[in-house]
Amino acid sequence: MDLLSFSNELEAQADLLPRGALENALKGHASSIRQIHREQVVPMEQAMKFVRARSTLSQSIRLLQRTAKDLPVKVTNVLSSIDEAEYLITHNASRVVKQETDVYMRSLIGYFRQYTDWVKNSLTGEVAQCKPISNLIDSMEIVACSFIVDSVNTFWFGLGGCCVFLVPSIILSVKLAKFYRRMDTEDVFEE
Structure with a gap:
């Protein structure tokens, strides 16, 4: 139960009562409930937040430890891939560029031939028949x-x-x- 809202309700009920000992007793109990909330509940909530943060931190550390086990192997693989790419670029770059240029040129010429064939077929088969x-x-x-x-x-x-x-x-x-x-x-x- 939320002690602050309960103490506010108790004080509101005390204001509805006629003036006297019962009203003063209810207001005193409401203030003691607020004091209990300040002295005991707030420190407990802060401790719980700290415990939750600590458990989240410990879970994150465990996850990091599990993923960090494979990290040297992955770094080694990346470095070897970079070395292979560097070797390929320094020794085979001109040949690879020439091959890719030839492939691209052939595909463009193929598109042009396909277009001219389509134009010829359209003219002879559909338009000029x-x-x-x-x-x-x-x-x-x-x-x-x-x-x-x-x-x-x-x-x-x-x-x-x-x-x-x-x-x-x-x-x-x-x-x-x-x-x-x-x-x-x-x-x-x-x-």
Whole structure:
């Protein structure tokens, strides 16, 4: 239990009581509880914090001791790796750089070839697969419309007009033909 909050509640209850011996006794007990808290509880809490810190410190020291056992081996491994890398750099650096440059160059050339192949396939397979037929149709339209039909529009209009008047004129000429034949054979019409 928290002694300070209990002493505060006890003092608050004492203030609610009428003035007298009971109120004074309760206030005295509240102050003695605060004194007990100051003299005994606070030093105990500090000692517990110290014990906890000490146990945490001892656990950290044990963990450090366990990890420090492998530390010389790890340091030796790192130093040997550094020596190997230094030897590699001093003796094989130019050859390694040249090899990696060649590999990078080949990969770039491969990307460029792949792109050009894709462009060729796109042009021949998707874009230009009907181009000759399209060009032929466009050329026929240009020749037919621009050079032939447009230049003889009057001719076509006249031919259409002749076709419209040709059928009635044939009918009329057949009807009139019998009269012409009669005119040649009869004398009545010869004057």
